[in-house]
Amino acid sequence: MSAIExxxxxxxxxxxxxxxxxxxxxxxxxxxVYLAYQLRKxxxxxxxxxxxxxxxxxxxxxxxxLPLIRLQCYEGLDEAKAIYEWKYGKQLLYTQVLxxxxxxxxxxxxxxxxxxxxxxxxxxIFFSEEFMEPRPLLxxxxxxxxxxxxxxxxxxxxxxxxxxxxxxxxxxQVSIPEIGTVKATREPPMVFLTSNNTREISDALKRRCLHLxxxxxxxxxxxxxxxxxxxxxxxELRRQLVxxxxxxxxxxxxxVPAISETIDWxxxxxxxxxxxxxxxxxxxxxxxxxxxxxxxxxxxxxVAALTSKVVKH
Amino acid sequence: MDRTLANFIRALRNSExxxxxxETLDAxxxxxxxxxxxxxxxxxSLSLVLPKTVDEKETFDACFDQFFSFEEVRASExxxxxxxxxxxxxxxxxxxGQGGTGGDRGEATPAGSEERQRKGKRKSRNALYEExxxxxxxxxxxxxxxxxxxTLLMQDxxxxxxxxxSTAGEAVDVREIQVFTQKGLYTRRIMDQMGxxxxxxxxxxxxxxxxxxxxxxxxxxxxRRDWLRGQVRDYVERQFLLHADASGKRLREExxxxxxxxxxxxxxxxxxxxxxxxxxxxxATMHSxxxxxxxxGQLNVPRTLRHNMxxxxxxxxxxxxxxxxxxxxxxxxxxxxxxxxxxxxxxxMFLYSLEEVMPKVRSFAFSSDLAEVTDLFDRNAIExxxxxxxxxxxxxxxxxxxxxxxxxxxxxxxxxxxxxxxILGDARNNYGDPRAEILKEMYDRAKRVxxxxxxxxxxxxxxxxxxxxxxxxxxxxxxxxxxxxLERVVGNLLKTVQ
Numbered sequence: 001m002s003a004i005e006x007x008x009x010x011x012x013x014x015x016x017x018x019x020x021x022x023x024x025x026x027x028x029x030x031x032x033v034y035l036a037y038q039l040r041k042x043x044x045x046x047x048x049x050x051x052x053x054x055x056x057x058x059x060x061x062x063x064x065x066l067p068l069i070r071l072q073c074y075e076g077l078d079e080a081k082a083i084y085e086w087k088y089g090k091q092l093l094y095t096q097v098l099x100x101x102x103x104x105x106x107x108x109x110x111x112x113x114x115x116x117x118x119x120x121x122x123x124x125i126f127f128s129e130e131f132m133e134p135r136p137l138l139x140x141x142x143x144x145x146x147x148x149x150x151x152x153x154x155x156x157x158x159x160x161x162x163x164x165x166x167x168x169x170x171x172x173q174v175s176i177p178e179i180g181t182v183k184a185t186r187e188p189p190m191v192f193l194t195s196n197n198t199r200e201i202s203d204a205l206k207r208r209c210l211h212l213x214x215x216x217x218x219x220x221x222x223x224x225x226x227x228x229x230x231x232x233x234x235x236e237l238r239r240q241l242v243x244x245x246x247x248x249x250x251x252x253x254x255x256v257p258a259i260s261e262t263i264d265w266x267x268x269x270x271x272x273x274x275x276x277x278x279x280x281x282x283x284x285x286x287x288x289x290x291x292x293x294x295x296x297x298x299x300x301x302x303v304a305a306l307t308s309k310v311v312k313h
Numbered sequence: 314m315d316r317t318l319a320n321f322i323r324a325l326r327n328s329e330x331x332x333x334x335x336e337t338l339d340a341x342x343x344x345x346x347x348x349x350x351x352x353x354x355x356x357x358s359l360s361l362v363l364p365k366t367v368d369e370k371e372t373f374d375a376c377f378d379q380f381f382s383f384e385e386v387r388a389s390e391x392x393x394x395x396x397x398x399x400x401x402x403x404x405x406x407x408x409x410g411q412g413g414t415g416g417d418r419g420e421a422t423p424a425g426s427e428e429r430q431r432k433g434k435r436k437s438r439n440a441l442y443e444e445x446x447x448x449x450x451x452x453x454x455x456x457x458x459x460x461x462x463x464t465l466l467m468q469d470x471x472x473x474x475x476x477x478x479s480t481a482g483e484a485v486d487v488r489e490i491q492v493f494t495q496k497g498l499y500t501r502r503i504m505d506q507m508g509x510x511x512x513x514x515x516x517x518x519x520x521x522x523x524x525x526x527x528x529x530x531x532x533x534x535x536x537r538r539d540w541l542r543g544q545v546r547d548y549v550e551r552q553f554l555l556h557a558d559a560s561g562k563r564l565r566e567e568x569x570x571x572x573x574x575x576x577x578x579x580x581x582x583x584x585x586x587x588x589x590x591x592x593x594x595x596x597a598t599m600h601s602x603x604x605x606x607x608x609x610g611q612l613n614v615p616r617t618l619r620h621n622m623x624x625x626x627x628x629x630x631x632x633x634x635x636x637x638x639x640x641x642x643x644x645x646x647x648x649x650x651x652x653x654x655x656x657x658x659x660x661x662m663f664l665y666s667l668e669e670v671m672p673k674v675r676s677f678a679f680s681s682d683l684a685e686v687t688d689l690f691d692r693n694a695i696e697x698x699x700x701x702x703x704x705x706x707x708x709x710x711x712x713x714x715x716x717x718x719x720x721x722x723x724x725x726x727x728x729x730x731x732x733x734x735x736i737l738g739d740a741r742n743n744y745g746d747p748r749a750e751i752l753k754e755m756y757d758r759a760k761r762v763x764x765x766x767x768x769x770x771x772x773x774x775x776x777x778x779x780x781x782x783x784x785x786x787x788x789x790x791x792x793x794x795x796x797x798x799l800e801r802v803v804g805n806l807l808k809t810v811q
Contacts, residue, residue: 011354031357038346039339046367080615088618095622126622206365207333213367 023059032212042191047214050258057192061148071136073157085133127178146187155195169208230266243310455530460515462508466537481506593666648738649707650680680709683719714748740780747779756786765793
């Protein structure tokens with residue numbers, strides 16, 4: 001544990017360690033991790049797709065060398081898939097076994113009342129942890145040395161599921177009606193929730209979380225990200241590429257390119273042994289960056305102007 | 314220091330960032346951890362804890378800068394004065410001691426008082442110099458001040474001063490400041506509260522005094538008083554910006570909610586739109602989609618097994634997977650002729666702002682002929698669609714009979730028992746045939762027919778109004794001419810249709 005405490009000693013330390021794991025971040029993001037650890041609070045991460053929301057959780061897990069437990073949300077997700085489920089097959093078998101041993105248990109019992117007493121004395125494990133199949137949320141609570149719990153795209157789940165999350169987010173515990181309350185072990189999990197803002201998350205949930213918004217990075221940060229992720233790219237090309245992407249983000253596009261697209265593009269250009277951006281090269285590889293035909297067509301016309309603007313700098 | 318945070322949160326709330334008590338506690342914890350020393354760090358930390366949407370984060374940034382810029386100035390001045398005090402401390406201590414004994418002090422602290430003199434000048438550079446009737450006596454010995462405020466001023470301790478200022482501010486409820494013009498008033502009140510009267514008396518007294526040290530003190534005190542006035546004015550201004558700005562807006566919103574929609578001035582439309590959107594959003598979250606579990610569809614095996622455990626594993630009570638999101642259908646029929654057009658505008662705005670909860674709104678506009686305008690709303694932004702509707706269909710003379718007939722012909726067949734029909738109009742039919750029998754047909758088929766009439770109830774039967782006849786075939790008739798009415802009606806609508 002002391003290793004983790006060292007890492008979380010200050011925001012700069014966290015930032016440095018994240019960078020060691022090739023996650024380049026703003027100090028805002030590092031602060032979020034710092035506070036999340038120090039205050040033991042879940043972090044709700046919002047932002048456009050592809051800015052590294054999920055990646056942050058993964059990297060944090062790597063950094064702390066903790067297991068990452070991931071719960072992908074979708075419409076219709078319920079407690080049986082998120083918290084726990086009974087092993088029905090085994091439970092059915094158990095009832096069969098029980099039926100056969102019933103005679104032994106009740107042997108010599110006189111009258112109904114005594115039979116029932118005997119039955120009660122007989123250990124009932126029908127609803128017990130033996131027959132329980134833990135799902136991600138419960139698993140995260142049961143991890144001995146703590147873990148990183150990633151609840152991905154929470155906005156895709158239903159309102160009901162959000163309410164289910166409230167207990168675990170505020171108290172790190174879940175209540176199972178048949179058994180009781182399961183509390184987190186010594187070390188509560190670090191919880192990250194991500195959302196793409198397809199719908200508004202309820203206030204109740206937001207209240208329990210730190211709220212981190214990750215915007216698109218600025219030029220300098222994006223250059224450093226590309227440097228970390230695609231180190232083999234020549235510096236001049238890297239500068240041009242990032243500048244070009246930043247220009248694209250100012251255009252009115254259906255889907256603006258995110259960091260993941262910038263990285264993909266950088267890798268593509270490295271494969272093509274490019275040294276500089278030129279309009280033809282851009283036109284040919286535009287489909288790596290833009291994901292809608294409509295966008296590609298819109299940008300095609302401006303490629304020459306954009307490229308010369310970027311290269312000239 | 315905790316008070317600072319509490320005040321900051323208050324200012325944030327005033328700027329419409331919603332902060333719950335739980336979040337306040339989190340903020341206190343965060344501040345405990347982070348401390349006040351590193352502003353940027355503090356800002357980053359609090360921005361994780363307090364604002365919870367992107368919009369709120371923007372507001373937070375502005376608010377933080379505004380709030381803590383002042384604090385920062387104060388802090389730097391503190392640092393400044395403490396460094397100043399370090400070499401002055403001896404002089405100060407001595408000065409006070411001697412002030413107590415009332416003895417002469419000339420030789421003991423010439424350097425100290427000179428330095429203070431200089432400081433006083435520097436500080437008052439920005440403040441308005443009053444006409445100095447007497448020549449500046451220059452540096453030299455001074456007697457000790459007698460009034461409380463004078464002593465405070467001469468002590469040169471900015472911490473004490475700003476604390477006194479805050480205390481006085483609290484005492485005169487400077488947070489209650491509402492309008493810009495009250496600034497002078499509050500500045501005066503705070504100065505008075507801090508003991509201005511006494512100080513003025515001392516200054517006036519000092520001018521008449523024959524002794525040079527006392528006169529010198531009087532001049533110095535006056536300089537410092539003017540400087541203090543500037544400080545207090547700044548303080549009041551900041552309080553005004555932090556506390557009054559939003560409440561002024563809230564006041565206007567409050568008024569706009571109640572005002573008759575036909576009286577709303579054109580320049581308030583934007584604000585109204587904001588309010589409408591806000592109301593709609595609140596209703597939308599209140600009535601977020603509810604689901605019905607249906608007795609058909611895919612078998613939910615785990616759940617079925619679990620429920621049938623009690624029956625010895627014999628499966629006879631089946632559970633189903635499929636859930637259906639129940640969405641009401643709403644038909645809005647709006648009279649857009651001259652007199653009612655404004656109401657129609659807001660009604661449509663409201664309904665379409667509720668898209669999240671009521672995606673199936675079909676709307677119709679008429680003055681004499683009725684036409685469906687749903688497509689118009691699908692293709693255009695709400696405001697544009699409304700403007701186009703009003704342009705294309707407004708302006709004719711009202712003919713409800715014709716409108717109902719058109720409705721019957723074009724889409725009465727689509728009306729079913731899940732449909733709610735909202736009619737907005739004043740039912741003034743220009744003495745034409747009201748065709749109430751068509752409304753009866755609609756009434757028979759639909760789940761609900763709601764008539765919203767912008768006129769007040771007692772005008773409903775006067776003149777060419779046909780309300781009495783129509784209301785027989787409505788489940789509900791409501792007077793509706795302000796945003797408040799509209800909110801209530803739509804709220805009820807959501808409750809009943811779901």
